Amino acid sequence: MKSLVPNFLLMTMSMRLLTRGGSFAIKKKNHRLSGLFVDSTLFHAGVRMSSSSKIQLFRSWPVPMVESHGDYSKEAFLESHIGGPLYENQGKLPRLPVPSLEDTCEKFLPTALPLAESQEEAETLVNACRAFPQEAKDLQRRLELRANRECRDSSWLQLWWNTLAYLQFREPVVINVSYFFQLASQDPTILLSSSDTTDLYIRRAATALVAVADYRKLVCSGQLPCETIGRQDKIPLCSTAFKYLFHACRIPLPEQDAYRIYDPSQHTHCIVACQGQFFAVDFVDPNTGDALPIEMLQHRLERCVRLAEKESETNNDDAPIKLGWLTSSDRDSWSNSRKELIRLGNAQMEAALKRLESGAFLLCLDSEDPVSRNECGETYWHGGKSSGFNRWFDKSVQIVCTKGGKLGFIGEHSMMDGMPAVGLCSHILNTTYADVKNRNAPPLHNSDAQDESGVENIFKNVMPLLKSTEGSNVVDAVVKAEADFVNLTSSQEVCVESFQGYGRDYIKEMGYSPDAYVQMAIQLATYRLFGKQVGTYEAVQVRPFLHGRTETCRSVSLASSRFVRYMGLRPKENDPASRSQKVALLKEAVTRHVTYLNNAGQGMGVDRHLFGLSMLVNNDQDDEESSSAPQLFSHPVFERSKKWRVSTSTLPNAPGFGEVVPDGVGIGYEIKPNACIFTVTALKENDWTDRLCHLLEEALLEMRLLNDHEHDKSIRRSKL
Secondary structure (H helix, E strand, O other), rough: OOOOHHHHHHHHHHOOOOOOOOOOOEEOOOEEEOOOOHHHHHHHOOOOOOOOOOOOOOOOOOOOEEEEEHHHHHHHHHHHHHHHHOOHHHHHOOOOOOOOOOHHHHHHHHHHHHHOOHHHHHHHHHHHHHHHHHHHHHHHHHHHHHHHHOOOOOOOOOOOHHHHHHHHHOOHHHHHHHEEOOOOOOOOHHOOOOOOOOOOHHHHHHHHHHHHHHHHHHHHHHHOOOOEEEOOOEEEEHHOOOOOOOOOEEOOOOOOOOEEEEHHHHHOEEEEOOEEEEEEEEEEEOOOOEEEHHHHHHHHHHHHHHHHHHOOOOOOOOOOOOHHHHHOHHHHHHHHHOOOOOOOOHHHHHHHHHHHOOOOOEEEEEOOOOOOHHHHHHHHOOOOHHHHHHHHOOOOOOEEOOOOOEEEEOOOOOOOOOOHHHHHHHHHHOOOHHHHHHHOOOOHHHHHOOOOOOOEEOOOHHHHHHHHOOOOOOOHHHHHHHHHHHHHHHEEEEEEEEEOOOOHHHHOEEEEEEEEHHHHHHHOOOHHHHHHOOOOEEEOOOOOOOOOOOOEEOOOOOHHHHHHHHHHOOOOOOHHHHHHHHHHHHHHHHHHHHHHHHHHOOOOOOOOHHHHHHHHHHHHOOOOOEEOHHHHHHHHHHHHHOOOOEEHHHHHOOOOOOOOOOOOOEEEEEEEEOEEEEEEEEEHHEEEOOHOOOHHHHHHHHHHHHHHHHHHHHHHHHOO
């Protein structure tokens, strides 16, 4: 069967960062998710471990490495093999539903009508929606067959989504696919450890190694508690993505990339990047799986720094090639370069690449010392010309440690959304230097701490072959990759708005859903930026279903349209009646958003359903499975509603990611108890990021004034 995807979906699937992780606002005890709650105790339960932890070690896999081509069901055998609480519910999870055509039309129309630019467009859109259930009847039948037969043991969506949206995406993963978190600036217990003369950033990085070792042991043994949602009746979430958290790496290939995951029982090393060189560093005890003593880890990190400095001091002809630049290329160029590396280095290069790919994660020791949130955002997002070579952008997890001891997280998005990384980052932040120093580790002799083993410069021995072999074009490829990277990243802009006026506590006190309230602030701010409402995407996870990833929550609605239009393109003075009307419209818009958010979280949104139907369109009349596209798919308002000029997602740790379309913005946000942090990205030429940050602050302040007036009025009434 030949599938012809409509142009609007080809555009959507090739757009940047189609899914941005789960959608929720962190709470002290629970994590809000699509109107439900994620139990946060799982992020800490059993994690604060000593070196004598009794968690069972990993079972060896049936194979040393699994190469995934995007089908979660093909790797499901590992979940049964690993076992443990993490995977105990996989066989009980329901399958992602296929909504009815009528239900999808009913939900879709109110999200698209506000984007109609004429009465005629609105009328023809309504007519197209009326005709849609009949026109798409055969597509629906075939999609239901796919769900109930071909994909009965998985999700009808996941293979399409993983391949078309990610592994077949040919642009660079940096900017376009990867996302980042800004972790807390400092560990205060490091600053208090005056007796330790080790550089601050080495201590911070070593502490992170210990924290990652803890979490790796829980995940790779299957002993991490399964995530659940719900305050009372706990609903388990799919854990399949956790397999791609550690010892995992994307592999560039022509047309469609692969993802390799390695047996953790066979590998005790992580990768440390320093000055563009990559070191394999043993960081866990092979017998227990626990982190090595922190003094030993500090020494090994210091050794990486010394070795990198020594290599960098050589003359230009002998200086190591900065291979990390290659991973920032478009996927086809990187695929060709990787083939060239293997051609020149033969088995030695293949072994070096395997060593890097199989590392638990990658720790980037940067020479830069960013200070502001904007500077840190650029460092964690892409590293810029000064640190971009100190990355391997294909690794599933990279932790960046700056010279000043700040930490950031970079996630490769292809097989794993943001939620599995949240627990890892939470544990890193909750593991302090003082905690690690005070663990009941066996006493370490000075000679053991100074042991020169356990550190290997991965590419050192193969590097001469890349330069001396006749016909080598690796150096030229690296030069081009660097130039392309500089052009790409210099065209981007990031601005972080740390709004301290209020946060989750005040919003809840006023009776609103924090996430829906902030989404309406985003609607108002972007309405004022663009002069109109535009297609807006909020990511919602659907992990209550087997192999579920995300669904779209559409923030544009008839209710949000009435709210932003009444608020106007700029703030203005309000009489009492006007204030009351604005608050009433805000409440209506928030309520409507919560309803859509809940429906999307239950697999009953519209965008994944429409995507699935479009995948079955086939205009070949000679094909028995021929099905033409419904007229709705080519309607201009429909296409406009699918163009995500505003792409949003909320996670802890000030998340950030690239905009989806050239004339759009990316907005990652975190709702704290008394603050809201927004990370706004866009093309620099548009000059939007700083303006939008100002408009977000303006919208939030204006909305607070309205609510305060109405709240005060209700109090006065109650006293009469």
